[in-house]
Amino acid sequence: MRIAFIGLGIMGGPMAGHLQRGGHDVVVFNRTQSKAEAWVAEYGGRSALTPREAAADADVVCACVGADHDVREVTVGDEGAFPAMKADAIFVDHTTASAAVARELYGAARARGLHFIDAPVSGGQAGAQKGQLSVMCGGDAEPFARIEPVLRGYGKSVVRIGDSGAGQLCKMVNQLCIAGLVQGLAEGLHFAQNAGLDVPAVISVISKGAAQSWQMENRWQTMVDGKFEFGFAVDWMRKDLGIVLEEARRNGSRLPVAALVDQFYAQIQARGGARWDTSSLIALLDNQ
């Protein structure tokens, strides 16, 4: 299949790589041109100078960029992909963005005879490299059925949650669950250390019961060690929680702990931890 891939960051780069290695004909675009050249040197394929050029003749155009305004730019902006896409082609947006922008661009795509699927991912850099992401999709069933086999190139779980915007809303639910969970874990580990407990022994017991979580199993050691120079950055989590809290204003949800944890992340940013992993909430408690 002819696929364009826009945005070769730490997620998009390996995702596009899986498509090229999976036998697709991939043309990439990245704002910083040197990254696109490095990608071609590593994986093969071709690079283009604009999203529009990459999208010409593509069956599917994937994007994994920064935020709402970036998604607008690469679709309906001056050098955006939409005008170059052929009829019935599908734009798949892997950016974590608002449900509002997803619906807006879904409408713009349909008006041009194109399709738009919002498809944010979770699983982080490691998941992108291993091709083991979870992909949460919103949009029409027919184009979803066509792109699902493509997305399996990097998705261990590819699910259509519902109509346009539902993928983004699903990602928000994911981030909400994580916010409270990581803060609870941080408070537990902070208390365990202050109580002088043997933390590995504590984890060996409580990770088998009702307190168990992926975060506990994968983050307790680095949290106790105060290692945060990896993973999903506080800056990104704040972007996501900003989207969630704005959407919650719209749909009337009450999110007291998510709003509080968002403020904790603001404190971490203020002390220079903007690039730290989300698990750095414990640093605020420990005064690291």
Place this chain on the structure above:
Amino acid sequence: MRIAFIGLGIMGGPMAGHLQRGGHDVVVFNRTQSKAEAWVAEYGGRSALTPREAAADADVVCACVGADHDVREVTVGDEGAFPAMKADAIFVDHTTASAAVARELYGAARARGLHFIDAPVSGGQAGAQKGQLSVMCGGDAEPFARIEPVLRGYGKSVVRIGDSGAGQLCKMVNQLCIAGLVQGLAEGLHFAQNAGLDVPAVISVISKGAAQSWQMENRWQTMVDGKFEFGFAVDWMRKDLGIVLEEARRNGSRLPVAALVDQFYAQIQARGGARWDTSSLIALLDNQ
């Protein structure tokens, strides 16, 4: 082995039953005598009229009662077990109580030539019935080694965390992790419903990634259905969080979300949900 078991509630009853069926010679005591008679009718063994009578000649005395003052009563109270226990016998307290009372009774036991192990459990009523509890122990290594095979009668995981009080402190870490985690899950599900999402589809994706937890897998359905008439009651969670917050004052821990969630549970009590499961935090958000 001759074992006394004090307290035949929804946890203690099945736990004592596993010991009797495992071939031990069990004598039970319960404040409401009819429960002890019902237990003997179901499992065999014998019942006693006081903790002291049950403890006479026992190698091990287990207790699973309500709170600190109950533990004091059944050990050093008027009809308490300690004076009747033979030299070198071991008192195992499965109550979730304070680390302070554990250390106090550890001292009182040692002064009489006895042993005291704090050994709170997690795993709930289902874990007690299946003999699949996690048992978190604090106390001396030698008596722990003697009682460990006994506790395996109902514990899938029996770990000595450290010296006297460490079992209770470990249980507190468990409850702290759960408090933040369940609130995060409640906010996520509340938002998902307000957003009109297909919740089973959402869970099918996010339960495979970084938001995964035991609570998500085992409670999302009942939370969405508003079913809370089961499980670990809000009253018990408030007791436990009270112990945690008091201990945190002592050891200087900061627990902003646990303190907030404790107040949410107080609101649930105020609207008549004292016996509801801990997962009822979502009811406050949904205004159920």
